[in-house]
Amino acid sequence: MSTSAKRACDACHRRKVKCDGGLPCRNCSQASLGCTFNTVPQKKGPKGSRAKVISELREAQRQTQLALKLNERWPIPPSQVLTPGLLTPEIVKGCMDFFFKHMYPNMPIPRREYLEQSLGSLETDGEAYCLVAAFCAFTIIQPGVNVLGEAAGKAAEPSAYPAAGSGAALLEEALRVRRTFDYIDNPSQVTVTTSFFVFGCYFGLEKHNIAWFYLREATTLAQILGMEDENTYAAIDAGESLVRRRLFWLLFVTERSEALASPWLHLAIYR
DNA sequence: TTATTCGGAAATTAAAAACA
């Protein structure tokens, strides 16, 4: 590794090139530039308290404790509660590919990373399971969607499980598993998102009364979470807070314009 | 082909924390 100049001249610094430290330096001479050292270097090193890492660790531990407590209060659904062969990795993959390609621009929730992460814990995390099921149901229920066909670049093949690939079956599964834990008393952003997808499913199935019921449920859960309160955004990281904000406005817009919701939803649905 | 730009890895530096 070559030795660094004790200080690069203003031009070399700006150009991000190695300065030989001469007066003028070789780069400045070649470029016919005045070789100056006018900029005052900033003070290096940390400023203020360095307790940031400790705070981060504390927060991480707090979140873990919280998750453990929630699990105590929401018994993890035993795997036999989940219908085997219904929410297959192929279905989830196909739905994610379709959703993030065609629908995400108009409905930028949830985060793809969250869904991908959830795949590893579907059997132990009831909330995640319900969200993924509702998400897939919503995607499949859109008219003209052939999730497996698009994912494989060919026509969908009949699955071993008769209801696999059926949006209605996945919707029913999400709602059934959801009833096994108390999501109303302990809502989270995931709960709200799930209710929103359930609303979208019923809307797609043309069951408008039930759809509005779940939209109201999503809004009420959002209210319980204080999503309208700007202070609740400060404590979470930027990516999470962005999705939270989007979700809030999605609910706000959808609820405030029930009459407009129909064309809006279908706008989101068709590309 | 040569010159220029610039993202970002590596090096440098200094403040805070840990240790003796």
Added chain:
DNA sequence: GTTTTTAATTTCCGAATAAT
């Protein structure tokens, strides 16, 4: 007090792009 850890800042490599 000295040493270690951490974070802010600088340097400049090298890939991408523009100019010739």
